Amino acid sequence: MLHALLLGLVLALGTGPTVTPPPGGMDVDYQLGGVVAPAPNVGVVVRDRRAAPAPGVYNVCYVNGFQTQPDEARLWRRHPGLVLRRGGRPVVDEAWGEWLLDLRTPAKRQRLAAIVGRWIDRCARDGFDGVELDNLDSFTRSHGLLKARHAKKYARLLTRRAHAAGLAVAQKNWADLDGRRLGFDFAVAEECGRYDECGAYVATYGDRVLVVEYRRRDFRRTCAEYGDRLGVVLRDRDLRPRGVRAWC
Template structure:
């Protein structure tokens, strides 16, 4: 290039520093990849529990549903009902009677006292040992598998029985253990797109753990329904087992809550009445 004349400024094209060209090409490629990549995975959103409809509680076997029943609770081994809001019943804090072989293989996760199992005598179910973070994590993985099964089968929600099991643990399990485990289970439900129902224990506002609705057994009999309403509003499913309690609950809450009268065996041919 000829020498510049005095007073004439020559603009020379700057040469890129080593590595700058490579870095620019890499950034361009990354931007293109981000633009073309699919949207990040998002957890499915749970469908809220409907209000203004009746509920049937069918744990002991499947029965035909009348048209006015929009919500049905069934065992996780049962098929969901087409066209209804289906709640999957899962034993989250106690064992299920038909799964003794499974729990024999996982006996270290069951609560014992003096070398003997701690049992909910009313139902003959052993209590799960949720006292330590380690056992809670292991049990949450077990219950989480069942919860994923509910989602795959087409259920809309899950209720974990029975949140107040600690009250039958001879003082071995504390309320704080139940709350900590409940948070793990709710997270498992929400991760697969299921709403999560708090089963009993009116003394605690389960919305603090993320519960979306409540299933309250005999809240009319024990004057507990208002506490659930304070936490969950209209999204409370009430199951009564005595006629006089059912009648009183219908008078006090039937215009707002879904209330059903069932026999204690919740059998297909058993008592089924609505407000």
């Protein structure tokens, strides 16, 4: 209760803890599929919100802020009005089997921000330094039900919540958006080399871009173009704890 009151005061006053983005150009490890001790060269680690941060590095907490996790259907069945529906059925991101969250009204955005905000607060309490909010571009998979403006308004709620908790916030997806206007501090860019998007993120965030590639040819090209400025890691697509890892 006290934490909620203090958070409300911070949001109302617009003041809060110091937010520190990750240092630019450091090697990154992307550990969403399970944790392992970071290699000695790694300075930034991204882990799921339910994992503990790694000691001695900058830690980013992964939060699926705009869609549901496949293993959390039970949670969202308790909030059916917050899941985007088309013809009475949840709208699904078919690539990952994730339901899209319904961002269309201020009331729904506030309710969603309260749920996701608790996860963000937990990231801060657990000792993470930053948070990655995945699927900012969910509106592009919504069959026209969601609009860009809905995503922007909701994103502002989440970035304010994260900053109030002392966390820097990573933009994920929507490369041509200047996320700084929404409160984002850095970017996590999956396959930006493959899709020729790294330059867009660099134009916005400079060297505060964490790059993850899954194909070796994309990794080599990204290293050739950006390896002297950005943290770039090659991972296997399943992100297995003992899976593929290489750095520029």
